[in-house]
Amino acid sequence: MARLKLKLQVMCGDEIALGPGKADLLEAIAAHGSIAAAGRAMSMSYRRAWLLVDAMNRCWTEPLVATSPSGAELTPLGGEVLEAYRALATAAEKSARGASWAILEAALRPEPQPAQER
């Protein structure tokens, strides 16, 4: 089941408003209550986590993350957008694993053959 990877990106002009990495960051912020702690949990610098949050906040009609001196949390829109994105990805993956996935899976090797001398 792990051999099909699906990546959904929601674009805002040329910027990625939400994709797998940003969705994981939103989840980590909700779990850890701060951008710094969420970044650490994802082995990401504070600067990088902050830049991702800033990009998200500029791409949507309202910010997805609210910061205060005591930390950070998802806004109501942040929660809704994250939930909608996960639902979208689940629906897409379920569809993709329909009929034609069996054709691909049957013809796929578990590991690539080694490159041949030529």
Place this chain on the structure above:
Amino acid sequence: MARLKLKLQVMCGDEIALGPGKADLLEAIAAHGSIAAAGRAMSMSYRRAWLLVDAMNRCWTEPLVATSPSGAELTPLGGEVLEAYRALATAAEKSARGASWAILEAALRPEPQPAQER
């Protein structure tokens, strides 16, 4: 409609057996009849196109591309795999554009707001 991007990767161990770029290359080989011409049509070096074909050919139970002195063409399996991949991607995209996409689309700006001075 262009603001949702979906990328499907079929994995063979750690190698990408098929993804958007490799699928486009298969199509170009079918259209142009050679790896070199397909690479040129995609602004890709012959070496890079050849390496992608080689990776694909090692990931599946049979090669997807057959080469001969007169050029290259998709094998029957190559044609089937390409068709199944496109069907999968279409199904996944259709699902993704279902109910929860409307939530995201309604909350998305057309372009990011400029970064603020802080």
